[in-house]
């Protein structure tokens with residue numbers, strides 16, 4: 001398995017705070033059957049890319065420490081870019097493993113930015129493919145899951161967090177992650193790991209869950225083949241997404257929501 005969303009690069013964001021912690025995370029990932037990790041530190045503003053040289057240096061340090069400890073995991077660099085109207089692709093870490101095509105993008109928690117659809121349209125036409133990080137966690141998609149299909153149908157990709165699918169963030173987020181899976185909208189499942197405890201570098205349990213519920217072929221695409229193709233900037237073989245129908249305001253739905261509220 002290859003994990004395309006991690007905060008394992010030491011001392012750069014809210015993930016691994018130092019090299020010792022980063023190596024522990026690496027050990028955890030290796031023990032879990034992960035063979036490749038893309039380090040995706042947060043890029044909150046364009047000027048964060050100016051520190052590119054530091055990030056690459058940290059990557060080399062971590063690679064060396066991993067090799068010295070005999071941990072058989074390949075490391076790559078990318079980033080998790082916070083969505084902004086003027087995205088730049090000049091940096092070697094703007095796309096995952098500098099593949100030139102696929103990049104990981106984060107939305108605000110509370111809303112889907114109005115400019116996202118138009119911006120993605122222009123980018124996709126330019127062969128820059130956005131991978132939306134953990135859509136199941138955003139209030140925008142929790143309220144309007146049908147928009148997730150709209151994004152995928154127009155060429156964006158979705159990366160769900162392993163923990164979300166295992167219910168670590170509650171039943172509502174798990175339900176949405178399941179819904180995305182049921183509608184062929186999930187192209188990657190990653191750990192989004194920040195440490196070895198609460199947000200750990202593990203995928204195996206979720207791989208097994210996906211294989212049991214949606215089949216081994218789907219699990220292999222999501223955890224192994226798609227990430228590999230992304231690292232090389234190749235063409236993905238995508239399943240046909242099925243639309244999520246907008247929930248209509250029927251009395252039945254309203255009643256269900258009231259019941260949920262009073263639970």
Ligand SMILES: [Fe+2]
Pocket residue numbers: 005006007080133192
């Ligand atoms: Fe992240």
